[in-house]
Amino acid sequence: MQFIRAHVLVCGGTGCMSSGSRQVQAGLEDEIARRGLDNEVKVVQTGCHGFCEMGPLMIIYPEGVFYVSVKAEDVPEIVETHLYKGRIIERLLYREPLSQKSIPSYDEINFYKKQRRIILSNCGHINPDEINEYIAAGGYEALGKALTLMTPAAVTEEVKKSGLRGRGGAGFPTGMKWQFARQSPGEKKYVVCNADEGDPGAFMDRSVLEGDPHRVIEGMIICGYAIGADEGYIYVRAEYPLAIKRLRTAIAQAEEMGFLGKDVFGSGFNFALHIKEGAGAFVCGEETALLQSIEGRRGMPRPRPPFPAVSGLWGKPTNINNVETFANIASIIVDGAEKYAEIGTEKSKGTKVFALTGKINNTGLAEVPMGITMREIIYDIGGGIVDGKKFKAVQIGGPSGGCLPEDMLDLTIDYDSLTAAGAMMGSGGLVVMDETTCMVDVAKFFLTFTQSESCGKCTPCREGTKRMLEILTRITNGEGREGDIALLEDLARGIKQTALCGLGQTAPNPVLSTLKYFRHEYEAHIKDHVCPAGACSNLTGYTITDDCRGCGMCKKVCPVGAIAGEIKERHVIKHKVCIKCGACEGKCPFKAIRKGA
Amino acid sequence: MEQEQRRGSGGGKISGQLQAIFDKYRGQQGTLIPILQEAQNRYGYLPREVIGEIARTTDNPVSRIYGIVTFYSQFHLKPRGRNIIKVCQGTACHVRGGKKILNFIEDKLGIKPGDTTADLRYTLETVACIGACGLAPVLMVNDDTHGRLTTELLPWILDRYK
Ligand SMILES: Cc1cc2nc3c(=O)[nH]c(=O)nc-3n(C[C@H](O)[C@H](O)[C@H](O)COP(=O)(O)O)c2cc1C
Ligand code: FES
Numbered sequence: 053m054q055f056i057r058a059h060v061l062v063c064g065g066t067g068c069m070s071s072g073s074r075q076v077q078a079g080l081e082d083e084i085a086r087r088g089l090d091n092e093v094k095v096v097q098t099g100c101h102g103f104c105e106m107g108p109l110m111i112i113y114p115e116g117v118f119y120v121s122v123k124a125e126d127v128p129e130i131v132e133t134h135l136y137k138g139r140i141i142e143r144l145l146y147r148e149p150l151s152q153k154s155i156p157s158y159d160e161i162n163f164y165k166k167q168r169r170i171i172l173s174n175c176g177h178i179n180p181d182e183i184n185e186y187i188a189a190g191g192y193e194a195l196g197k198a199l200t201l202m203t204p205a206a207v208t209e210e211v212k213k214s215g216l217r218g219r220g221g222a223g224f225p226t227g228m229k230w231q232f233a234r235q236s237p238g239e240k241k242y243v244v245c246n247a248d249e250g251d252p253g254a255f256m257d258r259s260v261l262e263g264d265p266h267r268v269i270e271g272m273i274i275c276g277y278a279i280g281a282d283e284g285y286i287y288v289r290a291e292y293p294l295a296i297k298r299l300r301t302a303i304a305q306a307e308e309m310g311f312l313g314k315d316v317f318g319s320g321f322n323f324a325l326h327i328k329e330g331a332g333a334f335v336c337g338e339e340t341a342l343l344q345s346i347e348g349r350r351g352m353p354r355p356r357p358p359f360p361a362v363s364g365l366w367g368k369p370t371n372i373n374n375v376e377t378f379a380n381i382a383s384i385i386v387d388g389a390e391k392y393a394e395i396g397t398e399k400s401k402g403t404k405v406f407a408l409t410g411k412i413n414n415t416g417l418a419e420v421p422m423g424i425t426m427r428e429i430i431y432d433i434g435g436g437i438v439d440g441k442k443f444k445a446v447q448i449g450g451p452s453g454g455c456l457p458e459d460m461l462d463l464t465i466d467y468d469s470l471t472a473a474g475a476m477m478g479s480g481g482l483v484v485m486d487e488t489t490c491m492v493d494v495a496k497f498f499l500t501f502t503q504s505e506s507c508g509k510c511t512p513c514r515e516g517t518k519r520m521l522e523i524l525t526r527i528t529n530g531e532g533r534e535g536d537i538a539l540l541e542d543l544a545r546g547i548k549q550t551a552l553c554g555l556g557q558t559a560p561n562p563v564l565s566t567l568k569y570f571r572h573e574y575e576a577h578i579k580d581h582v583c584p585a586g587a588c589s590n591l592t593g594y595t596i597t598d599d600c601r602g603c604g605m606c607k608k609v610c611p612v613g614a615i616a617g618e619i620k621e622r623h624v625i626k627h628k629v630c631i632k633c634g635a636c637e638g639k640c641p642f643k644a645i646r647k648g649a
Numbered sequence: 650m651e652q653e654q655r656r657g658s659g660g661g662k663i664s665g666q667l668q669a670i671f672d673k674y675r676g677q678q679g680t681l682i683p684i685l686q687e688a689q690n691r692y693g694y695l696p697r698e699v700i701g702e703i704a705r706t707t708d709n710p711v712s713r714i715y716g717i718v719t720f721y722s723q724f725h726l727k728p729r730g731r732n733i734i735k736v737c738q739g740t741a742c743h744v745r746g747g748k749k750i751l752n753f754i755e756d757k758l759g760i761k762p763g764d765t766t767a768d769l770r771y772t773l774e775t776v777a778c779i780g781a782c783g784l785a786p787v788l789m790v791n792d793d794t795h796g797r798l799t800t801e802l803l804p805w806i807l808d809r810y811k
Contacts, residue, residue, distance in 0.1 A: 070781060070793070070794035071784065104783030104784055107784075252742075253741045255780035258780040290723050291776060293792060331721035332723035346679055347678070366678065408783075410745065415741075450740070
């Protein structure tokens with residue numbers, strides 16, 4: 053028998069692949085074969101570890117040594133020093149940004165220490181293309197338990213008791229939804245997994261599908277059993293080719309093992325699963341639009357009721373849940389609802405995966421218990437703001453969500469507290485912004501997005517978002533008028549109350565939340581014609597760079613005395629006084645004056 | 650068989666190539682979008698004749714197909730370049746300078762999003778997040794994702810796609 057003494061796990065997630073993990077893996081396999089180590093060392097490609105910032109990532113077992121930013125050139129050294137001589141390569145270890153201490157193992161790193169990885173527990177640790185690795189990690193145990201020891205009603209009851217709420221945005225109790233679908237009369241029912249993940253800045257669903265596809269499939273089969281459905285669809289965005297590929301492999305393997313198909317576990321229960329590729333439309337994440345799209349139509353939402361639980365895909369009762377929601381099911385069934393409900397807050401149970409992005413040091417995926425504070429996520433896990441800049445706001449919930457300012461950082465995160473603060477859990481994208489981000493520009497950014505993704509079926513959303521965008525564009529161009537803020541608020545209220553679907557109803561949120569917490573920035577744009585963050589190009593004045601030698605030419609030429617500074621020292625422009633005539637820029641012999649902040 | 654296809658379409662070549670796709674989906678529900686996706690994979694875009702043929706075979710009015718094709722951003726009615734550049738303009742990329750990346754490429758190639766260079770080498774598009782936000786700003790060329798972009802890196806990346 054062959055004895056494998058070491059496993060080298062190389063991340064094969066989208067992030068690490070784009071940083072070159074494929075070359076690292078190929079180089080490693082060659083080098084190991086060349087040195088004749090191929091029957092004692094095994095190279096495994098895994099899914100995403102969530103720490104994309106530091107990719108490509110590599111873990112070497114049995115020691116569990118964690119190497120970051122590994123390049124193809126490092127491969128010979130890894131084989132020679134680590135795999136051959138058994139010595140750790142110091143320079144490839146992760147260094148904590150603050151202490152500069154190098155840290156050899158995964159669990160010691162701050163980014164992972166505060167996390168509680170249940171849904172992501174396998175991501176980065178197993179080979180997603182190998183069903184046996186999922187089974188070895190306890191996979192499909194929940195399915196076996198549900199099908200052989202529990203009735204469909206008991207499964208539904210267990211999910212209800214767990215307090216799990218939908219991770220797709222609105223946070224509707226999952227068990228209740230299953231019960232509605234279960235109780236709907238009808239022979240034929242469907243289970244649909246929403247893997248459209250259209251919210252820009254969110255990639256947790258993608259990472260779960262790429263890193264642990266069987267967890268989602270298992271959750272869907274259990275749901276099928278609970279509600280009495282024998283067929284399911286996974287609707288995946290077309291922008292996720294790797295996720296689609298891994299899902300196809302996973303479904304084929306589950307069929308071969310008999311977890312999908314006829315008479316699963318000899319229980320008489322049948323379940324077939326299909327993949328539908330999206331075709332690029334954000335609104336298709338909305339459940340009724342998604343169903344239209346599966347049926348092969350334009351993905352336009354329709355009024356509810358009837359809810360999909362009553363009349364869904366091809367008019368049949370359908371239960372639709374998000375990827376992460378399904379990924380929670382197996383652990384609820386195996387460990388029991390009580391155990392699951394121990395994590396989290398009173399009304400929001402379990403963990404939530406957040407995608408940390410923007411101006412933050414450790415970008416990546418963080419799975420944390422509900423009830424953690426925003427500060428813990430951003431500073432303890434995320435390692436604070438890039439380049440030591442000042443935190444300004446965190447945007448949560450994508451185009452439906454809102455921006456929270458610094459004094460909300462100690463807010464504990466759950467569905468209800470976020471909604472109360474004017475934001476929303478949404479899919480869990482957290483985009484961190486620093487002092488150089490203009491909040492009016494951010495609001496405009498989101499409205500540009502929702503306006504172009506509006507399907508056009510209802511007037512408030514089609515016309516209203518357009519008018520709001522026009523106003524915001526005017527403001528960021530420096531043509532804001534007295535009364536614009538009131539007009540924005542008025543339009544926002546109208547759209548929220550009258551739009552047909554969630555897209556329109558939540559589209560004004562980014563504007564309303566920035567108006568609530570950053571109103572002074574709007575006022576500065578409109579009244580003083582300044583963009584305090586220096587981001588809106590029409591409203592930024594001139595700045596003097598480090599190239600200034602202190603010659604004093606600019607000071608002399610300035611018609612309004614807006615420039616201060618001593619000879620031979622760097623000069624500065626007083627923005628309040630500056631009339632942006634540009635006279636100084638032309639005069640500077642060192643080209644040290646430029647437009648923009 | 651061959652004869653029959655010709656009669657059905659009035660354009661035997663197209664019909665022959667599409668036939669395999671039609672066969673694959675025969676008898677299934679909700680196949681219009683997958684058929685359009687596969688047809689586009691084959692031709693690079695959806696020429697008029699192809700849309701006509703799909704309409705005839707699936708028994709849908711052309712207007713309905715046109716409605717679908719124009720609704721989803723993935724479908725194209727004009728020929729596209731050999732290399733498709735998708736520059737991410739999602740939130741994470743936006744706050745990390747995605748706009749600058751786009752502007753640079755626009756200048757360099759002399760085209761706007763949605764357009765194709767005259768030599769058909771590149772088509773420029775924008776996308777609202779490709780799920781690699783941790784590496785923002787990000788772009789995709791064909792199926793390759795490139796992250797942590799800087800304007801210095803761009804000429805080198807673009808040059809690799811002939
Ligand atoms: C415009 C819009 C986009 C949406 N996009 C998504 C999405 O990308 N993924 C998702 O799971 N849910 C999305 N939703 C929510 C779905 O409509 C639906 O509530 C969700 O799939 C239900 O699953 P859950 O109960 O597990 O959260 C979106 C809703 C709206 C209004
Ligand atoms: S926002 Fe650009 S990849 Fe997500």
